[in-house]
Amino acid sequence: MKRRYCTPLGPTWFLGRAGYRRFMAREATAFAMAAFLVYLLFLLRGLGRGYHDYLEIIELTKNPIAVFVLSLIFGAVLYHSFTWFNLTPKIMPMYVAEEKVPDFWAAILMGYLPWAAVTAVVLWGVLWWSG
Amino acid sequence: MSRPMGRPSQSSIRYSGPPMPAETITLDVFRFQPDGDGKTTFQKYDVPYHEHWVVLDALNWIKDEVDGTLTYRWSCRMGVCGSCGMMVDGVPKLSCAAFLKDYYPRAIRIEPLTYFTVERDLMIDQEGFLGKLKSIKPWLIRDDDQTPDGGEYLQTPDQLASYKQYSMCINCLLCYAACPVVGAEEDFIGPAAIALAQRYNLDSRDQGAAQRADALGAEEGVWGCTFVGECSEVCPKNVDPAGAIQRAKVDSVKTWYKKLLMPWGGS
Numbered sequence: 001m002k003r004r005y006c007t008p009l010g011p012t013w014f015l016g017r018a019g020y021r022r023f024m025a026r027e028a029t030a031f032a033m034a035a036f037l038v039y040l041l042f043l044l045r046g047l048g049r050g051y052h053d054y055l056e057i058i059e060l061t062k063n064p065i066a067v068f069v070l071s072l073i074f075g076a077v078l079y080h081s082f083t084w085f086n087l088t089p090k091i092m093p094m095y096v097a098e099e100k101v102p103d104f105w106a107a108i109l110m111g112y113l114p115w116a117a118v119t120a121v122v123l124w125g126v127l128w129w130s131g
Numbered sequence: 132m133s134r135p136m137g138r139p140s141q142s143s144i145r146y147s148g149p150p151m152p153a154e155t156i157t158l159d160v161f162r163f164q165p166d167g168d169g170k171t172t173f174q175k176y177d178v179p180y181h182e183h184w185v186v187l188d189a190l191n192w193i194k195d196e197v198d199g200t201l202t203y204r205w206s207c208r209m210g211v212c213g214s215c216g217m218m219v220d221g222v223p224k225l226s227c228a229a230f231l232k233d234y235y236p237r238a239i240r241i242e243p244l245t246y247f248t249v250e251r252d253l254m255i256d257q258e259g260f261l262g263k264l265k266s267i268k269p270w271l272i273r274d275d276d277q278t279p280d281g282g283e284y285l286q287t288p289d290q291l292a293s294y295k296q297y298s299m300c301i302n303c304l305l306c307y308a309a310c311p312v313v314g315a316e317e318d319f320i321g322p323a324a325i326a327l328a329q330r331y332n333l334d335s336r337d338q339g340a341a342q343r344a345d346a347l348g349a350e351e352g353v354w355g356c357t358f359v360g361e362c363s364e365v366c367p368k369n370v371d372p373a374g375a376i377q378r379a380k381v382d383s384v385k386t387w388y389k390k391l392l393m394p395w396g397g398s
Contacts, residue, residue: 003169004256007245009314016221019361020311027357087358091377098289 026083032076039070085111148196154180156231157238158189160201163249173240174198180235186226187215190241190253203253210367213303217253218242223305223365244308260304263320266346267328272339284336297330297375299368306362306372318351322362322372325353329375332382340382348383356380 014020046054061070089106101109155177162172176197178189187205194201205215208227215226220240231239247255277284306322307313313321328347332340347353356376363373 003165003167005163005169005171005249006247007242007249007314009246009311013311013314017309017361019364020359023357023359023361087360087377090360090371090374091381093374093378 022083026080029076029080029083032073033080036073036077039073081115085115151177152179152181154235156180156189156235158186158193159238159240160190160193160253161240161242162201162252163243165251175238178231180231182230182232184231186217186219186224186229186231186239186241189231190226201253202251211301213301216244216303216305216308218245218308223308225303225305225367228367244304246308246310246314247304255304257304259317260302260307260321260324263324264302264327267320267324267343268339268346269324269327269331271331271334271337272342273336274338286335290335293335294330294333297326297333297370297372300326300330300366300370300372301368303367305365305367306370309361309365311359312355312357316351316355319355320346320352322356322376323370325356325379326370326372326375329379329382332379340386344383344386347379348386353379353383 014024042057043054046057060066086103086107088110089101089103092110094101094106094110158176158178159173160176162174176189176193178192181188187208190201190203191205203215203217203226205227206212207214210225210228213225216223217226218224218241219226219229220234221242223244226241241253243249243253243255247257248259250256300323302323304323310319310322312319325347328343331337332343353376356373358373358377360373363371366372
């Protein structure tokens with residue numbers, strides 16, 4: 001009888017190559033992104049309920065463990081965002097006068113620059129509003 | 132799809148010809164005989180070490196001098212035909228482009244491309260891939276029936292540049308062996324086939340994008356890809372199939388929205 005063999009995809013396949021590990025880190029940090037958004041929603045809800053409720057949440061997150069966990073989550077959120085900014089030119093290559101813009105500059109123009117601009121506008125708005 | 136039957140065993144065959152050069156390198160080669168008991172083994176071969184030799188040279192030396200039963204595919208020996216792809220120390224590579232000097236003095240482990248059914252030793256069954264390739268119709272499709280007498284389809288350098296990168300694919304299948312989705316989803320069309328579909332969709336002479344849309348837009352088409360990106364890393368021709376798939380996703384979404392918003396003619 002003629003037999004066949006096929007290399008299986010093992011449960012730890014993602015440990016096999018650096019590229020696989022980077023991919024899993026990018027995908028896993030999506031959970032941190034979700035956790036961060038939930039935290040922001042709680043903050044917004046607190047704001048909606050009034051200054052007192054908002055301060056209560058801030059007080060809750062002032063202890064060292066909460067600061068440590070939130071810092072980890074924020075770091076993971078930044079990693080997730082930056083890895084996707086860096087991949088954007090692969091998904092949507094940028095052309096100027098029919099010349100392809102190098103991926104490095106395309107990532108800056110399509111990802112980092114708009115992000116920095118929106119952050120600056122939001123910061124300016126918050127500072128202006130708070131007097 | 133059959134599964135491995137335990138840990139591969141080790142065995143070795145010794146060379147008995149003229150004296151070997153002072154420097155040798157060991158190749159630890161995967162063996163599988165379909166007519167045997169179905170067990171996989173690794174066989175060690177000591178091979179003369181030459182700085183200019185590639186893995187394929189070493190395999191050819193083994194076949195000529197030590198063990199004629201070793202089976203593998205090769206043809207051009209210069210990275211053009213794409214037939215000598217195999218796992219070299221766990222990385223999908225063309226064996227004609229993997230130099231021994233990059234591994235010496237360590238032993239090199241040689242295995243068939245992962246996620247493919249092995250026919251014998253290092254030779255894989257390509258039938259599944261060829262079926263997938265055919266499903267995306269990798270040829271120029273025209274609405275009209277223009278004969279060669281009607282003249283050429285002219286194309287500007289910019290039009291050529293828009294798809295040229297994807298036309299460099301040599302179907303070596305290294306990208307399939309690097310893609311975990313191929314290992315997990317047997318029906319996934321895979322990087323090379325999708326890159327080739329994109330190559331024709333972007334060709335100004337082609338009018339067959341609508342005919343390829345169903346195969347590309349299916350779950351086992353572009354949406355099966357999770358953007359691991361290793362297909363592009365191992366591609367010996369810098370085709371960037373990962374990029375092609377993501378762009379095909381964008382095109383697929385655009386087509387879907389056009390159909391939704393303009394059902395009278397948005398395809």
